[in-house]
Amino acid sequence: MSTSTQYDAETAPPSTALHPVRWVRDNLFSSWWNSMLTVVVALAVVGALYGVLNFAFSPERQWNSVTSNIRLYATFAYPETDYWRVWASLGIVVVLASLSVAAWAGRPEVAVSKLIRGVAFAGAAVLLVFVLAPLSGGVRVTGLLIGFALMALAFVAWRTVPAGKQVPLLAVVAALLALALAALWVLPSFIEPMVIALSTTIPLTIQFAIGIAAYFYGMWLGPRVGLQRFRSILVGLWLLSVPLIYLVVLRAPAWDWDTVTSEDFPIWVAFAVGGSLLLRVIADEERKTLGRLVAVALVLFAIVAWTPLVATWPWLPLFKVRIPLLVLALWAMAAPSFGGSAESRRSTILSWIGIATLMAFFLAAATSGSGLVIQTNFIGGLLLTLLLSIVSLLLAFPLGVLLALGRTSTLPIFRVVSTAYIEVVRGVPLITILFFGALFLPLFLPEEIRVDSVIRALIAISLFGAAYLAENVRGGLQAIPKGQYEAAKAMGLNTVQMTMLIVLPQALRAVIPALVGQAIAIFKDTSLVFIIGLTEILAVAQKVVPGQPSFVGSQRENLLFVAFVYWIFTFTFSRASQRLERKLGVGER
Amino acid sequence: MASMNTSERPAQDKQRVPLWRNVTFLKWMLQIVFLVVLVGFAWIAIRQVADNLRRIGLDFSWDFLDEPVGFQISEGIFINPQTGWQALFTGMVNMLRITISGIVAATILGVVVGIARLSSNALVKGVATVFVETIRNIPLLVQIIFWLAFVQLTFPRLSLDSGPIPGWLYVSRKGVSFAWLFPQDTFWQWVVGLIVAWLVARYVYRRLFHKRELTGEETHAGMWALVVFLAIAVLAWFANPVFGVLSYLFGAITALLEALPTIAMQLVLAGLLLFAAGMFIKRFLDSRRTPAGLAKLTDDDYFRLISAGVLGAVGAVIALVVPGIGEAVLTWGARFFEFVQGKFDFNTGPPLQGARPTLAQAGLFANYEDTGLTMSPGFFSVWLGVVLYTGAFIAEIVRGGILAVSKGQTEAGLAMGLRRSQLLRFIILPQAFRIILPPLGNQYLNLAKNTSLGVAVAFPEVVAVGQTVFNQRGVSVQIILFWMAFYLMVSLTISVIVNYFNRRLQLVER
Secondary structure: OHHHHHOOOOOOOOOOOOOHHHHHHHHHOOOHHHHHHHHHHHHHHHHHHHHHHHHHHOOOOOOHHHHOOHHHHHHOOOOHHHHHHHHHHHHHHHHHHHHHHHHHHOOOEEEHHHHHHHHHHHHHHHHHHHHHOOOOHHHHHHHHHHHHHHHHHHHHHHHHOOOOOEEEHHHHHHHHHHHHHHHHHHHHHHOOOOHHHHHHHHHHHHHHHHHHHHHHHHHHHHHHHOHHHHHHHHHHHHHHHHHHHHHHHOOOEEOOHHHHHHHHHHHHHHHHHHHHHHHHHHOOOOOHHHHHHHHHHHHHHHHHOOOHHHOOOOOOOOHHHHHHHHHHHHHHHHHHHHOOOHHHHHHHHHHHHHHHHHHHHHHHHHHOEEOOOOOOOOOOHHHHHHHHHHHHHHHHHHHHHHHHHHHHOOOHHHHHHHHHHHHHHHHOOHHHHHHHHHHHHHHHOOOOOOOOHHHHHHHHHHHHHHHHHHHHHHHHHHOOOHHHHHHHHHOOOOHHHHHHHHHHHHHHHHOHHHHHHHHHHHHHHHHHHHOOOOOEHHHHHHHHOOOOHHHOOOHHHHHHHHHHHHHHHHHHHHHHHHHHHHHHOHHHO | OOHHHHHHOOHHHHHHOOHHHOHHHHHHHHHHHHHHHHHHHHHHHHHHHHHHHHHOOOOOOOHHHOOEOOOOOOOOOOOOOOEHHHHHHHHHHHHHHHHHHHHHHHHHHHHHHHHHOOOOOHHHHHHHHHHHHHHHOOOHHHHHHHHHHHHHHHOOOOOOOOOOEOOOEEEEOOEEEEOEEEEOOOHHHHHHHHHHHHHHHHHHHHHHHHHHHHHOOOOOHHHHHHHHHHHHHHHHHHHHHHHHHHHHHHHHHHHHHHHOOHHHHHHHHHHHHHHHHHHHHHHHHHHOEEOOEEOOOOHHHHHHHHHHHHHHHHHHHHHHHOHHHHHHHHHHHHHHHHHHHHOOOOOOOOOEEEEOOOEEEOOEEOOOOOOOEEEOHHHHHHHHHHHHHHHHHHHHHHHHHHHHOOHHHHHHHHHOOOOHHHHHHHHHHHHHHHHHHHHHHHHHHHHHHHHHHHHHHOOOOHHHHHHHHHHHHOOHHHHHHHHHHHHHHHHHHHHHHHHHHHHHHHHHHO
16 A cells, blocks of 8 residues: 555556446446346346335235244243343353454454445435335335435445545444444334334343443453463353353253252262372373273273163263263373373363363253243244254264264274265255154163253254264365374374364364355254254244234245344355455465 | 384384284274274164164064055155055155256256356346345245245136136146146157167267268268257157067066076175175275285275175175065066066057146146146245255356356457357356366255255155155154165265266366
8 A cells, every 4th residue: 555655647557446337337238238138137127126025015914923923033932031041141142252253353344435335235225115115105205215315325425435445344333233223222113112122122232232342341351361362261151151051041940959969069079079080190191001091991981881781880870970971081081192291280180170060060950950931842933043053063063073084084994984974964864864863862762861852953953964064174184285294293293182283273274164154054954943843933934923813824924034034144154254264365275 | 103212212122012002903993992882882772772662562664665555645656655665656756856857947047147147247247146145045944935835825826717828837826737748658668769869879970070080071960960869769759669579578577586586586696795895806906906016005905805805795694694685676676677567568659748737626736647747836835945045056156167267268268259158158168067067966966855845845755755654654763764765875876977977077178
């Protein structure tokens, strides 16, 4: 930018600033063939738009079937008295999201010319809609005025703002959100009393304020903690937030204190103390081989604990014991790989105590009954859609990475098993795997263990998504040059260290856009749980709302609304992923 | 790992590496432990499933395939299926109908939209972009259900004078029905005629093309090949009963399969498996053979050889020990060839016959008979849904493929004086196609799998029919296995076809 002043007017390149008239001539009427195409397509577009608007604004449309059922769409049958739990969950997500934006986004900027073009297009769209739609005179005039006002705003801005000016993107996003909030405060008093909109106004405003505050807090905190550390803490908090929201905040566990004191507490103490002592012994530099052998024995024992062989042992049949046992065994296996210095030993033990505590807490929450009135399927609507997609993504990701490592491994049995799994799962439709989860899983498990249908769907979607994620990760693994492996080996790293410290970080970074794409696909795929009888957002639109006596035959309106909700989420994510792709410069290497 | 130690110690110490530090040993040990754990878990799970099934009073058998079922199917080959197999077969054929017609339509749509996305006309580009971004970002299931609701609530009721072209094309809440050509009894005899015509035409084309290459004389190879093909096709249209002679061949095969004792088929199967394993091993060794002798085999190679041998041997033993497998091959083979024989029974008449839609009764189409082709609301919504959805993805693939053709090619083509349409047809699309094909195959696979969403709109494809069967008979385990086998087979077929073309294109490049 600074060098451009060195050129005089004669050598400077011609201005590339956008001139509307020239743009139209170049892009729409450059030749007779192009002009004809423009006219024909324009006529078709106007005709199609006219049909769509006639459909949407027809007096027969029951759009109030959507507006009066927003609560069903959001949470389905979640008890109204506990709504604060939903808001609290959203609050956790908002705070974490704002902190993450502060930690990762930097200061992105957007060109003013782009914004102006957006406003101009919005104005043109408003004008087109209010010209074509079958509306009464007063409404039409109001709409046309708004459209002209937007166009005029764009024109004035285009004339006054210098070309090439940039504004912070985050400020623009915040301003747009504030505008939407203001509309929520103002509009209901104009149009018609919408009880639900009014009841969400204050909570949404609070969330907005919390979000802004969290962003600035993050900006303040980040440099003080150290950005790298701040980011790792945030990743940990994100991972923690999922079980916290699902098991504690939303589910409202009814703590059975007798069980907690007689079972959960002793188990926690035993694992925290016993595990620490064990790790203290085997994570020692001098006992490396012995430590490994003990760890392998422990892993085998932890696996055997899942078989019917131990059904009569005291304590072991409990989930609360088997799960921490398995985690402890894996932890013990990994411990010697990360060096045996006193400091690393201490951090290994401390992090084990932390893991054991969290695990005990969440297992206690999961095994206690729900304090909510509706016990099973207490979640539905958008809440269920989001939970299914996020939790299954979190479950599928590690499995997918393992499968990808297995498929690219030099060990033939791992490779054959991983390849077979991936190819079989990718060869069949998701719906068969969902039926597999719904019908098969109960058959696999012993009679006394009951898994509710949400968990079954979760497992099925995770098993499905893992195969696809594995293929994406494999792409990244295969893109890593051989020299990286050789360098890692030359440094004396063992296979686990090489994979964790050298290979995976590079491989995953290379495939982030593909992983985001897969996450979007999983988000869209959660709509299939409708077929096996869960009430997510699509089921509300297709079965619940049209089932209400006053809204018979309102499927189309409700399905369009659901399509719009999905579209907002997926479109935002895919745009964010494109931004990320450009920022990482993945395609340019 | 051991490099630090070996640098300090003398080399002969390597001999004394203890077993638990021996990398090769550890690797195999780890894998064997993993395999044992996996097999153990599978065994426990299968036993658990068997226990649970027994407890609820079900046994694992495939008898339902031959036993009568008590439900009707709204459309398809067998509307009143007599057996479970007929019901599932109807579902499979319905699924394949959507898949094949959908693949054709989605490809055309995708190519058109993908090219439109790159148009120099801003409006065309904008419309294509809006189409792709809308369709891609909405779940397919939502779209399919929306189209069903749209058909059922927006389309007009069906009456005798309704439809855009009464008597030829009806669009109504009962679906879309239009005039169509239907294969008759002689159709397959004619298809054999067409195959012959194609072979002869190909021969003619090659001869004439070769002559042109030798002499430089214009031979009109394409035109002559077309003329020959059409001539033989027309001839076969009238003379198709000639190909009825094939019925003797298929009849003989059927008789042979029926006469063969089970043990013979078992021996044949076992022999085939052993032969396949032997061929694999031989080819593998051949591929590792260098002029200097056999290359040194890695652990991995040994694993492949040994597992191929073991799998072949185990398969052969199973084929010999379990008589049911040989028996099933014999019965189903005999049934299949009997069915094929019926298609070549010296039938007479035209192979194809046109038919216009007729109303069976007021407000209802006669379904799936020679009365015009009816797309039921379920078929229509699934078909439209998968075509639009896959079309949008194909459009992005086509766009990416075209953009990946280097700009110099475009410039060179324009410099040679080609028009834009010629440039696209002769320079860009052939090169882009090579890039497009593999992801395109993936989209075809997705389309085939997505037809399973028909279950949500009660379109009787294989998942929906299977669900009805297991609701009636409680054979959920078998049905899920059946689905998986069927879809894997379809996926495999599509990938084999795509890979075939992919290989051919790659060869052209060199």
